[in-house]
Amino acid sequence: MAAILEDGKLRLSGYIGDYYFEDGFTSSDVIIALAAIDDDADLDVHLNSPGGIATEGAAIHALLSARAGTTNIIVEGIAASAASLVAMAGDTVTMSLGAVMMIHDPSGFTWGTAADHEKTVEGLEALATAYARVYATKSGKTAEDCRAIMREERWFTPEQAVDEGFADEVAGTKAEPVAAFDYRLFEHAPKRLTALAAKKNWRLPDADQRAAMSAANRPNKETPMTDKTKADDTAADLAKATADAKNRIKAIMTSEEAKGREDLASHFAYDTEMTAEAAVAALGKAPKASESAPAKTDAEMHEDRRLNGEGLKGGKPAPTATKVDLVAIMKKQLGVKEAV
Numbered sequence: 001m002a003a004i005l006e007d008g009k010l011r012l013s014g015y016i017g018d019y020y021f022e023d024g025f026t027s028s029d030v031i032i033a034l035a036a037i038d039d040d041a042d043l044d045v046h047l048n049s050p051g052g053i054a055t056e057g058a059a060i061h062a063l064l065s066a067r068a069g070t071t072n073i074i075v076e077g078i079a080a081s082a083a084s085l086v087a088m089a090g091d092t093v094t095m096s097l098g099a100v101m102m103i104h105d106p107s108g109f110t111w112g113t114a115a116d117h118e119k120t121v122e123g124l125e126a127l128a129t130a131y132a133r134v135y136a137t138k139s140g141k142t143a144e145d146c147r148a149i150m151r152e153e154r155w156f157t158p159e160q161a162v163d164e165g166f167a168d169e170v171a172g173t174k175a176e177p178v179a180a181f182d183y184r185l186f187e188h189a190p191k192r193l194t195a196l197a198a199k200k201n202w203r204l205p206d207a208d209q210r211a212a213m214s215a216a217n218r219p220n221k222e223t224p225m226t227d228k229t230k231a232d233d234t235a236a237d238l239a240k241a242t243a244d245a246k247n248r249i250k251a252i253m254t255s256e257e258a259k260g261r262e263d264l265a266s267h268f269a270y271d272t273e274m275t276a277e278a279a280v281a282a283l284g285k286a287p288k289a290s291e292s293a294p295a296k297t298d299a300e301m302h303e304d305r306r307l308n309g310e311g312l313k314g315g316k317p318a319p320t321a322t323k324v325d326l327v328a329i330m331k332k333q334l335g336v337k338e339a340v
Contacts, residue, residue: 002014002023002024002025002029003025003026003029003030003032003033004033005033005036005037008037008041008042008043008044009044009045009046010030010033010034010043010044010045010046011045011046011048012025012030012045012046012047012048012049012060012086013025013046013047013048013049014048014049015050015051015052016049016051016052016053016056016057016060016082016083016086017053017056017057017082018053025049026056027056027059027060027063030060030063030064031063034063034067038069039067039068039069040067040068040069041069042069042070042071042072043069043070043071043072044072044074045064045071045072045073045074045090046074046076047073047074047075047076047079047083047086047087048075048076048077048078048079049078049080049082049083049086050078050080050081050083051080051081051082051083051084051102052081052082052083053082054081054082054085054106054108054127054131055127056082057081057082057083057085057086058082058085058127058130058131058134060086060089061085061086061088061089061134062089063089064086064089064090065089070091070092071089071090071091072090072091072092072093072094073086073087073089073090073092073093073094074094074096074171075093075095075096075099075101075167076096076099077096077098077099077100078099078100078101078102079099079100079101079102080100080101080102081104081106082106084101084102084103085131085134085135087101087166087167088134088135088137088138088166090168092168092169093138093161093166093167093168093169094167094168094169094170094171095158095161095162095167095169095170095171096158096171097170097171098158099158100155100156100158101155101156101161101166101167102153102154102155102156103135103146103149103150103153103154103156103166104150104151104152104153104154105124105128105150105151106124106128106131107124108120108123108124128147128150129143129147131146131150132144132146132147132150133146135149135150135166136195137195137198137199138165138166138195138199139164139165139166139195140165140194140195140196141164141165149164158171165195184197247276248269248275248276249269251276251280252265252269252276252279252280252283253265253266253269255276255280255283257280257281257283257284258280258283259288260288261283261286261288264283264286265279268282268283
């Protein structure tokens, strides 16, 4: 057996699964070793393994991940194949200088009929899918990205393993601890931070209800995780402001005074911050478009369309003098300055 617990450190070395030349460890060996320490105690696991049986690797990963205490994985020498999956169980994964990590697709062989081979393929695909999800959870990559890495059989130096998110540090170059926060709220947070937040379940209060809030409507300052009252107030304020704006625009555009003055009503509603009451009052004092100029005859309207509306003057119909004069006059009366 090569699952040795000594001085609070668990050493896992050799082949994973049924003993291979009597040098290796199984999930049963790990269960026996873990029974000798408190479940909530911190544990350093020193791993040096070329891999082995895929299902045994998955079982050992599950055992270490289920611990209540902090589990730190130190890769010494190599963590390849199923052993790289075991490494993903670490709350922190440290690559020793000179160590390597290898990630690839699970493999197997079958003796039998075509149906037997098809069952093996089905089983291997299921294992590969499960492995990819574990690698994705640790690294912050998508399961599809991890599946592509597995198919390529990638070998990582300590620095490359850290860069790809499969390890946290290289021995002797420890990074500063990451502050607890739900980094998933940001639009472009680094994948490693979002993965860490998911694994640690760092969540803001009422995160599910506010997850649909668009980036444009988020407050400029992030709300502290422990301040539930401020978080609720911020969400309520945003909802109220949006409702008030919609009601204001509706009150202006559907008012009786807006009839015949639609252009001016639209200007008040969308281009100014006038209250609905003030805008409606101003509309009531403005002449209607039909009152500002005599109606054109059919012949005159046809001539306008011929010259302006059909491209004979190079584009869209020019605004009528009535519209321009009406808006300009009301802006001047109300003290509304033109945008520069």
